[in-house]
Amino acid sequence: MRGLCAFFLSILTQVSSETLSGVIGLVGHNVTLPCRYDTQTYGVLSFCWGREQVPRFKCSDTVLSSQDGAVEFRQSSRYQLLGREAEGDISLTILDAEWSDGGVYGCRVEIPGWFNDHKVHTNLIMEEAPTEQPVTTDLTLATTGIDEIRTSASENVEVGDPVMDKFGSLKTMGDFMASLEVGNIARTGAIFFSTIIIILFFIFRRRLQPVGRPQHLNKLAVENTYESVPMHG
DSSP, rough: HHHHHHHHHHHOOOOOEEEEEEEEEEEESSSSOOOOOOOOOHHOEEEEEEESSSSSSTTTTEEEETTTTEEESSOOEEEEESSGGTTOOOOEEEEEEOGGGOOEOOOOOEOSSSSSOOOEEEEEEEEEOOOOOOOOOOOOOSOOOOOHHHHHHOOOOOOOOEEEEETSOOEEEHHHHHHHHHHHHHHHHHHHHHHHHHHHHHHHHHSOOOHHHHHHHHHHHHHHHHHHHHOOO
């Protein structure tokens, strides 16, 4: 009698291993709920995943179950086993998680023996995925109006600031000043060469005048002198 009582007492006192964890999932992203067992000790075992806590037998509201290493039931294609099952990783991955996926999930591994199944409970908390910050580019120069650029060119600007030349193209202030210096040099050169040409013109003009003209004028002056002297008889 004592042996029978001790046998039933040992059965009642055996407690299956249980763990509880929390996982945060982002809406629209994949989320993985962890569950593992020792395959080196027990080999490949049957297991199941369900919503809510694991009941006395099997799983509650089963979403996926596997029998001897082969999936026998899958509630939706969004429920996947992406871990190494041969190594005991039977974590449940939910693809493109939704708000409705939040809640408690239970993983049950059927370990041979009485009342010693491995149970894992996971509380999935869904949150909104953070919005990505838009990439902005400084387009101040590109969005500046042509009138504003022309106005800034007339003001005091540093070398390297953008200005508009007479053809409407964008140049730096250094290029603009260089073009002004080239224009001044060309203008000065034109004036210098014009002055040289005028001087040479007058020099050649004096040299080309007739040489005999002054002698002719002297002869006329002498004749006029003789005519003006009175003759006495």
